[in-house]
Amino acid sequence: MVPKSIGRRQFLKLMGIGGATALLAPAVPAIMEKLDRNKAPGPSGSTGKSSAKKLRQWVMVIDLKKCDGCSTLGDIPQCTKACIEGHMIPTGPNGEWVQKWIEVLKEELPGGGNYFLPVPCQQCENAPCVNVCPVGASYTNEEGIVLIDHRRCIGCRLCMAACPYSRRFFNWGEPNQPAQAKFARYSPEFPVPYIKGTVVKCIFCAHNTHNGKLPVCVQGCPMNAIYFGDLEEDVATNKVEIVELSKFLAKNNAYRLKEELGTQPRVYYLPGHGEEFRGHNFERTKA
Amino acid sequence: MMKMSSKNSLESTVLQPILKVGKGYTILALFLLSVVLLGVFAFLTQLSQGLAATAMRDKIFWGIYIVNFVFFIGISHAGTLISAILRVTNAGWRTPITRMAEMITVVAIMVGATQILFDQGRPDRIFNLFLYGRYQSPLVWDLLSISTYLVGSCMYLYLPLIPDLALCRDRLAGQASRFKLAIYRVLAVGWTGAPEQKKLLERAISVMAIIIIPIAISVHTVVSWVFSMTLRPGWNSTLFGPYFVIGAIFSGIASIIIVMAIFRKIFHLEQFLEEKHFLKLGTLLAVTNLAYIYFTLAEYLTMGYKLAGEDKELLTMLFAGSQAPAFWAFLVLGLFVPLFMVVNKKTRNIPGLVVASALVNVGMWIKRFVIVVPTLQVPLLPFDVGIYRPTWVEWSLTAGSFAGFALLFMLFARIFPIMSIWEVREELETEKEKETEKVIEVPAQPQPKWTEVFPAKREEAR
Numbered sequence: 001m002v003p004k005s006i007g008r009r010q011f012l013k014l015m016g017i018g019g020a021t022a023l024l025a026p027a028v029p030a031i032m033e034k035l036d037r038n039k040a041p042g043p044s045g046s047t048g049k050s051s052a053k054k055l056r057q058w059v060m061v062i063d064l065k066k067c068d069g070c071s072t073l074g075d076i077p078q079c080t081k082a083c084i085e086g087h088m089i090p091t092g093p094n095g096e097w098v099q100k101w102i103e104v105l106k107e108e109l110p111g112g113g114n115y116f117l118p119v120p121c122q123q124c125e126n127a128p129c130v131n132v133c134p135v136g137a138s139y140t141n142e143e144g145i146v147l148i149d150h151r152r153c154i155g156c157r158l159c160m161a162a163c164p165y166s167r168r169f170f171n172w173g174e175p176n177q178p179a180q181a182k183f184a185r186y187s188p189e190f191p192v193p194y195i196k197g198t199v200v201k202c203i204f205c206a207h208n209t210h211n212g213k214l215p216v217c218v219q220g221c222p223m224n225a226i227y228f229g230d231l232e233e234d235v236a237t238n239k240v241e242i243v244e245l246s247k248f249l250a251k252n253n254a255y256r257l258k259e260e261l262g263t264q265p266r267v268y269y270l271p272g273h274g275e276e277f278r279g280h281n282f283e284r285t286k287a
Numbered sequence: 288m289m290k291m292s293s294k295n296s297l298e299s300t301v302l303q304p305i306l307k308v309g310k311g312y313t314i315l316a317l318f319l320l321s322v323v324l325l326g327v328f329a330f331l332t333q334l335s336q337g338l339a340a341t342a343m344r345d346k347i348f349w350g351i352y353i354v355n356f357v358f359f360i361g362i363s364h365a366g367t368l369i370s371a372i373l374r375v376t377n378a379g380w381r382t383p384i385t386r387m388a389e390m391i392t393v394v395a396i397m398v399g400a401t402q403i404l405f406d407q408g409r410p411d412r413i414f415n416l417f418l419y420g421r422y423q424s425p426l427v428w429d430l431l432s433i434s435t436y437l438v439g440s441c442m443y444l445y446l447p448l449i450p451d452l453a454l455c456r457d458r459l460a461g462q463a464s465r466f467k468l469a470i471y472r473v474l475a476v477g478w479t480g481a482p483e484q485k486k487l488l489e490r491a492i493s494v495m496a497i498i499i500i501p502i503a504i505s506v507h508t509v510v511s512w513v514f515s516m517t518l519r520p521g522w523n524s525t526l527f528g529p530y531f532v533i534g535a536i537f538s539g540i541a542s543i544i545i546v547m548a549i550f551r552k553i554f555h556l557e558q559f560l561e562e563k564h565f566l567k568l569g570t571l572l573a574v575t576n577l578a579y580i581y582f583t584l585a586e587y588l589t590m591g592y593k594l595a596g597e598d599k600e601l602l603t604m605l606f607a608g609s610q611a612p613a614f615w616a617f618l619v620l621g622l623f624v625p626l627f628m629v630v631n632k633k634t635r636n637i638p639g640l641v642v643a644s645a646l647v648n649v650g651m652w653i654k655r656f657v658i659v660v661p662t663l664q665v666p667l668l669p670f671d672v673g674i675y676r677p678t679w680v681e682w683s684l685t686a687g688s689f690a691g692f693a694l695l696f697m698l699f700a701r702i703f704p705i706m707s708i709w710e711v712r713e714e715l716e717t718e719k720e721k722e723t724e725k726v727i728e729v730p731a732q733p734q735p736k737w738t739e740v741f742p743a744k745r746e747e748a749r
Contacts, residue, residue, distance in 0.1 A: 105669050126597045134424035135415045154415050155408015157348045164518040173339025196337045229359030
């Protein structure tokens with residue numbers, strides 16, 4: 001009787017240990033990540049929150065007074081075109097644009113007519129997309145740019161759900177990219193060639209910043225409406241003029257999209273067409 | 288004598304399907320298998336083409352895989368409610384139902400978790416969740432919670448199964464296949480039914496019954512948080528956790544009623560699964576139905592009263608726009624009609640309850656669709672969003688998932704007793720004892736004092 005009851009007890013104990021292991025086992029990755037992060041600060045675990053001292057804080061300023069959506073040129077928006085060509089962004093089966101990393105939206109003005117709103121990734125300081133990534137594939141680099149490690153991304157699209165600006169895109173199938181894309185060397189700062197089943201987005205031309213070049217959309221804008229600069233150095237340029245960033249923003253009543261959400265975007269807009277100054281009302285006008 | 292005969296018929300009725308089933312059973316299993324194979328083919332297609340094979344695109348980037356995920360994880364709450372909550376509250380009528388309920392839980396979690404795999408752009412990298420998992424991500428909360436729930440539910444299914452496995456080992460020797468007998472022998476872990484063993488088992492079961500309840504609540508809470516941790520209209524809600532949990536229990540009860548009715552019919556369990564069991568579950572269905580109506584009201588009224596920009600667009604779409612048919616179908620056919628059927632005397636019977644439960648489950652699937660898709664149709668900036676019409680790949684994977692759910696259930700029922708024989712027997716015995724007590728007591732004391740009758744009555748009421 002006695003050995004038997006011990007057997008049961010042992011069995012139940014084993015069950016208990018097994019159960020506890022099963023309960024704890026899923027916590028292992030978190031612990032591993034912690035250890036990993038202590039060793040080498042990699043992409044995983046960065047939360048996008050600003051740290052005390054930053055190397056750079058790249059920002060974009062878009063002057064809505066100047067942007068006419070390239071309608072006076074009678075052409076497609078040149079910033080979008082430059083972006084798609086410059087990054088070899090995958091197109092649809094017939095070459096149509098499916099991923100407009102910078103998209104020029106058309107809004108009706110209260111007094112009639114339209115104004116145009118170019119929207120790239122807002123490069124939020126408190127980026128909701130980075131917060132929700134389950135594998136740390138989305139991260140903020142030390143220059144404040146939100147990037148994606150496409151070799152790690154599992155394609156769950158939680159980041160797309162989290163982005164309040166819908167600025168993330170997905171390679172749904174085998175990306176239809178130009179032949180020369182195959183020769184590029186992949187890095188999150190220039191994520192070419194593109195990988196099926198992963199999320200992509202505007203990267204503020206992170207590959208260009210190292211070489212002292214402006215983002216391709218800034219280069220491509222015929223109206224010089226887009227400024228690119230660094231908050232730390234307090235300077236920005238639209239390739240024809242150089243401005244003192246903080247004063248420039250204050251003087252022109254700069255605002256950011258959906259500021260009330262607390263995402264702290266690094267893309268500023270200068271109003272001036274008579275559009276609402278703050279807290280844009282993006283309620284869609286029914287066609 | 289009575290006791291002996293009911294005991295034997297209990298055993299033989301429940302063990303019968305393990306030994307032999309009718310032709311219809313095999314045909315149904317083959318049919319379900321073919322649907323599962325269709326799902327496998329669809330998944331292979333999706334693997335080669337990527338998620339481009341679905342109708343999901345950049346703006347509406349989640350579709351019916353996520354709907355199915357929430358749906359299956361929802362009905363997995365069936366087991367927890369019936370076997371844990373009713374066990375903790377000592378509701379004796381639960382005994383013939385617990386096994387099926389726990390089985391729903393285990394199978395539904397497995398099928399539900401698979402939906403997440405279907406939805407990944409890179410299912411081949413799913414192990415990155417273990418390699419690089421970040422505890423800040425709601426998806427990792429899901430992973431932790433659901434895997435814990437699966438392990439806990441398997442244990443909770445297994446523990447009360449031990450005495451029945453021993454019974455199968457002893458009774459079916461020489462009758463069942465060698466393979467099955469080997470399973471029984473190993474899994475019965477030398478159960479003899481000694482009082483010592485019984486005590487330990489009872490203790491283990493009651494510990495698990497208590498542990499599993501908070502785990503189950505956490506599961507559907509974190510499932511809802513995948514949505515409510517985002518800044519999107521209709522998802523950005525503090526109510527979502529409890530709203531999802533109630534919805535899960537609601538659809539779980541409906542699932543049990545359907546599963547019970549099916550097994551009652553095909554395995555001839557009418558003697559044990561009586562109408563009273565259905566009516567009691569019907570009451571629970573009505574209670575959770577009312578709770579869900581309350582939560583739905585709380586959710587949409589607080590949004591609809593203020594009509595903040597994006598919320599307004601969402602509610603217009605739901606109440607009168609493109610998604611109105613789905614929304615009203617859920618509200619009327621999924622909530623009010625079933626409630627009416629449970630309350631109404633004419634339909635408060637087994638067929639009525641089964642129809643009501645089927646409506647509830649269809650309604651709750653639609654509700655999950657209404658949660659996932661319309662929110663994504665609300666443009667966050669002024670652009671066109673497009674429409675979402677699931678492709679054949681998505682529908683096939685959905686059909687395959689439902690067929691797989693049923694098939695796993697049928698397979699289980701061919702190996703393990705679908706009803707907890709020992710618990711039902713104990714319950715029958717206690718019921719008999721009470722009856723005999725009453726019969727003896729009443730003539731012995733024609734005018735008993737209330738103090739003597741009351742405890743007996745109280746026992747009976749339990």
